[in-house]
Structure formats: C-alpha cells, structure tokens
Amino acid sequence: MEIDVVFKLYRFLKPYTAYIAVVIVLLFLQVLSDLYLPTLMANIVDHGIVNKDVNYILRVGGFMLLVAAGGTLCAIIATFLSSKTAVGFGRILREKIFTKVESFSLHEFDKIGTATLITRTTNDVTQVQQVSVLILSMMISAPLTCIGGIIMAIQEDRGLTWVLLVSVPVLFAIIGIVLTRGIPLFRLMQLKIDKLNLVLRENLTGIRVVRAFNRIDQEKKRFDDANSDLMNNAVKVNKIMAILMPMMMLIMNFTTIAIIWFGGIRINNGDMQVGSLMAFIQYATQILFSLLMLTMLFIMVPRAQASAVRINEVLDTEPEIKDPSKGNSTSIQRGFVEFKDVSFSYPGAEQPAISKINFSARPGEITAIIGGTGSGKSTMVNLITRFYDVESGSVLVDGVDVREMSQESLRAKIGFVPQKTVLFSGTIADNIKYGREDATLDEIKHAVQVAQATDFVTEMEAGFDHTIAQGGTNVSGGQKQRLSIARALIRRPEIYIFDDSFSALDFKTDAKLRAALKPEIADATVFIIAQRVTTVMDADRIIVLDDGLIAGIGTHKELLNSCEVYREIVASQLSEGEIA
Structure with a gap:
C-alpha cells in the first residue's frame, strides 16, 4: 500500500514537532507500562499467592497500580496532544489549499471544478485529519506493543510461541486479501462524493431555474441517483471491511484456546507455572490487539490515501498565471491600456x-x-x-x-463590475467596503448615491447595516448591480x-x-x-x-x-x- 502520498502532506506538521516528540515519548512509556503489568501479575500468582505471602502481594500489587496509573496518564496526555496536532494539521491543510486555490487562474478552476475543490478542502482534509490521529497513536504504539509482546511472551515461555507463529501470519493474510479488494472502492468513494456535491451545488444555486421550469422531480431523481451510487459503494466497501473484525476475534479466540490447551499440558508436565500461562495469554492478547489497531489504521489509510492524492493534486498544481520575480515600474501614464496584436483561445x-x-x-x-x-x-x-x-x-x-x-x-x-453580479453574505456596508476596507461611512454613502442606490438602501429598516443573504438573494438584480457599481466606485481606481x-x-x-x-x-x-x-x-x-x-x-x-x-x-x- 502506498501511504507515502499521505506522508508527503506531513511536511506541514513542522509547527507541531515538539508535540509529536512528546507523544512518541509518552506512547513509549505507555507501552512499557502495558508490557510490564502481565509480568507483575505472574509474579503475584507464582510467588505471592502460591507462597501465601500477603506482604508480597500488597507490595507488588501497589506497584502495579502505580504502573497502571502512570500508563493511563501517559495515554490520556498522548491522545490529547495527538488530537490537537491532527486538528491543527487539518487547519494548516485547509489554509494551504485555500491559498493555493486563490492563486489559480480561471483555467485551473475550469479544469479541476468548483465542486471537487470544495470536497477536497472539507471532506478530504477531514479524512486525512482522522487518519493522522490514528497514525500518531497507533503507528507508534501498535508495533512497539507487538514486538515487545513477542519478546515478553518468549521470556515467559518459549515453548508456546509456536501458537503465535501460526496465528499472526494467518491474520496478516486475511488483512491483505480484504484490503486489496477494499482500496479501489475507497478511492471511488471520494469521486462519488464529488458527484453528489456537484449535483447538490447545482440544484441549490439554480433553485429558481429548477422551480421555474418545474424540474423539481427530475432534480430529485438526479440527486437520488448520485446519492444511491454513493450509498451502494459505501455498503460494498463496508461489507468487505466488516469481515475483518469477526475474523480478528475468531483468530484471537482460537489463539487463546490453543494457549490454554497446550499451556495446561505444560503446567501438568511441570514445565510451566500458572502465573506464566496467565501472563502469556495477556501478551498474546496484546500482540493480536496491536495487530487489530494496525488493521483499523489500514482500513482508514486507503481512503485517506485517496484523499491525500486529491489534496496533493491541488497543492502541486502550478498556476498558469504567476507573478514575475521582479515587477516592472516603468509607467507612461496612469490608467493607459493597450492591446497589441492580442489573440486568445480557451482550452x-x-x-x-x-x-x-x-x-x-x-x-x-x-x-x-x-x-x-x-x-x-x-x-x-x-x-x-x-x-x-x-x-x-x-x-x-x-x-x-x-x-x-x-x-x-x-x-x-482596476475597479471591476462583473457581468454576473456577486455579493457576499454580510451587511450592505461590508459589501461596499469590499472595494476598500478603510472607506468611511461618508464615502460609502457617496458611492451609493452615485450608483443610484440611496433610495432602496435608506428604505431598508437597517439601512447600510441591512444584511445581504448569501449570493445576494434578498435583493433584486438591479439593486445588486448598483451595489456592485458602488463597490467599484469606492475603490477610486485608475x-x-x-x-x-x-x-x-x-x-x-x-x-x-x-x-x-x-x-x-x-x-x-x-x-x-x-x-x-x-x-x-x-x-x-x-x-x-x-x-x-x-x-x-x-x-x-x-x-x-x-x-x-x-x-x-x-x-x-x-x-x-x-x-x-
């Protein structure tokens, strides 16, 4: 599985280097705590209970409580820092994508598409953010637990380790088969979310046209088709992934049965103590549980990988329109525009x-x-x-x-009044000040007066503080045009x-x-x-x-x-x- 695409994004985690270092140390301490506890329990059984040494039981038991409390505290702090790092990472990614998109020419917008850019900035970043929490916690603790568990299990009883040598490869084989079938479906998931987002966006922005032409039923069908397509893909991939957990539990249970069965024989032969068998069972459970954690990570990574590819596509896209390394300050006269033998074709x-x-x-x-x-x-x-x-x-x-x-x-x-008038959510004053942030109220009033918008603005209950709905849907086309003209006028451009x-x-x-x-x-x-x-x-x-x-x-x-x-x-x- 190529998870390097996900890791490529982690270059943006530099501000959280200290957090990550602390998380690694804390998780290492937590794993040591978890691995030490079964040995202490075995000592209590084999030395304290067998010899009826109450003082030994209390002393080692108290130490166990301290070790467990320390491990729990490390886990809590590590989880908190991991979550904080992942959320901060998501914020950085959204900021990077937004900044990159802002630099795109209209050609890049036409090529990639607005709907998919929205999905990549929201849903795809969320997928990567979620898997980052798992990577920070499980990618470190699970391998350490697995390797440490194997070492400790061998120390407890070398004769039973063959049970693990059988169960672990079987588990890996099942994980490999399931993920091979699941990864392509995860990649499709994001594309189908794009399609759903596109249909929804077109329907919401074009609701007036949809209603005017009585196309509500057709749009419902179009949305239902996209929605059903996404659902069917999600059901298919979840059916495949649903096999993992039962298979994991089945293997874990069979492994436990085998350990108890053959461990009982070894105890009966005097080759093993009861405490060691109990510790071995716990280490086997820890080993298999660590593999279960890795499995959960592997389930999330394919979808995050697909999302990371789409995010990297945006971040790696080089805008066709770039600023020169050094600006030219030569000037004939302010506002002089000239076209010299200009030709242009759309892609x-x-x-x-x-x-x-x-x-x-x-x-x-x-x-x-x-x-x-x-x-x-x-x-x-x-x-x-x-x-x-x-x-x-x-x-x-x-x-x-x-x-x-x-x-x-x-x-x-340039003061630009576009053919398709665009107003932003906020007040009338906010929309006009979009042309120049430091504009005074008198300047706003003057621009509105020149744009012949004073009458309808003053008639509104809140006047210049009247709230404009998203897309300017609560004002008429003519009113939008006049406010757009006022926004350009207040800029005082050349x-x-x-x-x-x-x-x-x-x-x-x-x-x-x-x-x-x-x-x-x-x-x-x-x-x-x-x-x-x-x-x-x-x-x-x-x-x-x-x-x-x-x-x-x-x-x-x-x-x-x-x-x-x-x-x-x-x-x-x-x-x-x-x-x-």
Missing part, C-alpha cells in the same frame, strides 16, 4: 475567442465594447484583469505588459471596467446613473461592455467585435457610416427616428 476550443486585437485606451476616455453573444467582449475584460493570459501578443497597462506586473498591483489599479453592468436597470435609472458617473470617472480609463446601443453611443470610442475580430472602431456616428455590423446592431435596437 479545448476549436477557434480563438479573439484574434489580432489592436487598440489603446487613455485616461479620461470611455471605451465601449459591443458585439453579439460570443463575440469576445468578456474575454477582453478577462485579459485586462489577467484572469487569463494572452495566447499571443500583449496587453499593456501603463506601458507594462501585465505578465510583468504582480497580480496584486495590477488589480489594485481603470474602471463595467462588464454589461447596466443590463438590469431601467432606462431612466440607467440614464441617471451614467450622468452621475461622468464626474466620478472623468480622470480614469473606462471600459463599458454592453449589449444596448443606448449605453455605449456616447462613448469616446466604440469597439465593435464580430466572431472575435474587430469589425470597427470609432464613435457612434463614425461607425454608422463605416461599420456594417454596428449598423445592424443599431437597427435591431433603435427606431429610424432614434438613429437619426
């Missing part, structure tokens, strides 16, 4: 999302990007923010290729990106918002990605995309005369009177 796509894109955007200008669905508008945004890296060409911000800038310094320049951020607003609110935005963003470089012509027609520059290519660049009037694609978009949305 597995047959054709590029955008090709040969060339343009520049300066501070104080509004650059609008318009085009049909799938034309590459949001892709351009993802390249500016460096959620993906370009396939060829370069994206420059302030004259520096974004690949030569740290991601933190690049994104500190570059604003509004990715279809006005789609949920009525025309009146849209017009008021854009009028209020003008003085706020006058000195910044502004990108507006939109579907509506009315949102972009006042821009200083409009970029028209068609199938990933630039079909035209210019003002609204210029494009009406020069760009057929733009004319078609305008004609589909505006009347002849509005166009004129």
Whole structure:
C-alpha cells in the first residue's frame, strides 16, 4: 500500500514537532507500562499467592497500580496532544489549499471544478485529519506493543510461541486479501462524493431555474441517483471491511484456546507455572490487539490515501498565471491600456475567442465594447484583469505588459463590475467596503448615491447595516448591480471596467446613473461592455467585435457610416427616428 502520498502532506506538521516528540515519548512509556503489568501479575500468582505471602502481594500489587496509573496518564496526555496536532494539521491543510486555490487562474478552476475543490478542502482534509490521529497513536504504539509482546511472551515461555507463529501470519493474510479488494472502492468513494456535491451545488444555486421550469422531480431523481451510487459503494466497501473484525476475534479466540490447551499440558508436565500461562495469554492478547489497531489504521489509510492524492493534486498544481520575480515600474501614464496584436483561445476550443486585437485606451476616455453573444467582449475584460493570459501578443497597462506586473498591483489599479453580479453574505456596508476596507461611512454613502442606490438602501429598516443573504438573494438584480457599481466606485481606481453592468436597470435609472458617473470617472480609463446601443453611443470610442475580430472602431456616428455590423446592431435596437 502506498501511504507515502499521505506522508508527503506531513511536511506541514513542522509547527507541531515538539508535540509529536512528546507523544512518541509518552506512547513509549505507555507501552512499557502495558508490557510490564502481565509480568507483575505472574509474579503475584507464582510467588505471592502460591507462597501465601500477603506482604508480597500488597507490595507488588501497589506497584502495579502505580504502573497502571502512570500508563493511563501517559495515554490520556498522548491522545490529547495527538488530537490537537491532527486538528491543527487539518487547519494548516485547509489554509494551504485555500491559498493555493486563490492563486489559480480561471483555467485551473475550469479544469479541476468548483465542486471537487470544495470536497477536497472539507471532506478530504477531514479524512486525512482522522487518519493522522490514528497514525500518531497507533503507528507508534501498535508495533512497539507487538514486538515487545513477542519478546515478553518468549521470556515467559518459549515453548508456546509456536501458537503465535501460526496465528499472526494467518491474520496478516486475511488483512491483505480484504484490503486489496477494499482500496479501489475507497478511492471511488471520494469521486462519488464529488458527484453528489456537484449535483447538490447545482440544484441549490439554480433553485429558481429548477422551480421555474418545474424540474423539481427530475432534480430529485438526479440527486437520488448520485446519492444511491454513493450509498451502494459505501455498503460494498463496508461489507468487505466488516469481515475483518469477526475474523480478528475468531483468530484471537482460537489463539487463546490453543494457549490454554497446550499451556495446561505444560503446567501438568511441570514445565510451566500458572502465573506464566496467565501472563502469556495477556501478551498474546496484546500482540493480536496491536495487530487489530494496525488493521483499523489500514482500513482508514486507503481512503485517506485517496484523499491525500486529491489534496496533493491541488497543492502541486502550478498556476498558469504567476507573478514575475521582479515587477516592472516603468509607467507612461496612469490608467493607459493597450492591446497589441492580442489573440486568445480557451482550452479545448476549436477557434480563438479573439484574434489580432489592436487598440489603446487613455485616461479620461470611455471605451465601449459591443458585439453579439460570443463575440469576445468578456474575454477582453478577462485579459485586462489577467484572469487569463494572452495566447499571443500583449496587453499593456501603463506601458507594462501585465505578465510583468504582480497580480496584486495590477488589480489594485482596476475597479471591476462583473457581468454576473456577486455579493457576499454580510451587511450592505461590508459589501461596499469590499472595494476598500478603510472607506468611511461618508464615502460609502457617496458611492451609493452615485450608483443610484440611496433610495432602496435608506428604505431598508437597517439601512447600510441591512444584511445581504448569501449570493445576494434578498435583493433584486438591479439593486445588486448598483451595489456592485458602488463597490467599484469606492475603490477610486485608475481603470474602471463595467462588464454589461447596466443590463438590469431601467432606462431612466440607467440614464441617471451614467450622468452621475461622468464626474466620478472623468480622470480614469473606462471600459463599458454592453449589449444596448443606448449605453455605449456616447462613448469616446466604440469597439465593435464580430466572431472575435474587430469589425470597427470609432464613435457612434463614425461607425454608422463605416461599420456594417454596428449598423445592424443599431437597427435591431433603435427606431429610424432614434438613429437619426
């Protein structure tokens, strides 16, 4: 069994080195205590009871109590420290996974999957954490008990050790057979948990769509199928593992019977004393019980091994987007953005999302990007923010290729309002301060006012302290968009990106918002990605995309005369009177 994958994670246990050292010492003392007790008991029987020496019985018995109490105390402290170490180890692993995932580009998220990342951070870490407690306690004490028990049993009576030479290999053979069949099923277990998590997550996040299309019964069936699949796998693996305990007890009982039978013969022949037989039985029980503990460990390790592999996959994944070793500080002017012959393809796509894109955007200008669905508008945004890296060409911000800038310094320049509005659980003020933590209440109020959100915020009973539900489900789409815009405004960035951020607003609110935005963003470089012509027609520059290519660049009037694609978009949305 390859448990090196589990041990590979133990490099993160360095902060708990002292705890582990203490646990090892305490477990060693506990094992010595457990191994010494049967010998003391044999001495009491053979020397105290046989000779009717009460003083000897009391003296050795009292010493036994002290040894037992010492061993118990060592076991309690060792268990406490083992548990504390394992829980701390789990915290470190979750922190490492979360930090690693935070560094992933969108490509890594697409490749690994959100559902499995959640499972790996929670369930898989729990599996490794649980087996760590067993390893810290049993991986040390069980082998010591087994080896020490064999040595002590031989000292008590060499003639009966052949019983152990028969029972132990038989036990190992049974363990090997069972685990060989169980390990593949344990590996499948985590994959099936992933599947269940995926179905559950999709159902909960898409509950409105599920109900709107009356697909509740179908989703129940889909969940039941995934749930039943996990259950069947769990039942199958537990049936296999359930064989171990009865077989263990059967072998232990037969071993005890054999020891009593042949030990009785040796006592009858005068080759062995009663106390030695009692001690030998206890040592045999300790040996087999230590193997039982190792068996429990072997039961847990395969599943933990599967989990460790999945955790290591995340930790060993090298993000495609990395910060340069040294940042470039060259700057032309703050907020200057330039695309130079940029092309980009999504992994597995047959054709590029955008090709040969060339343009520049300066501070104080509004650059609008318009085009049909799938034309590459949001892709351009993802390249500016460096959620993906370009396939060829370069994206420059302030004259520096974004690949030569740290991601933190690049994104500190950007105020981003995404196409899919995301709010976090917490208050309205908390969500707006997500843009800048040190924002004052006056600054928050001003940002909300510019975003045309003051009316609905003040109408709420708690105002800025109103609690936003997870995912922002207790506010409307338009309200979410306005709060998202306020969050970007409070950042006071050099570059604003509004990715279809006005789609949920009525025309009146849209017009008021854009009028209020003008003085706020006058000195910044502004990108507006939109579907509506009315949102972009006042821009200083409009970029028209068609199938990933630039079909035209210019003002609204210029494009009406020069760009057929733009004319078609305008004609589909505006009347002849509005166009004129």
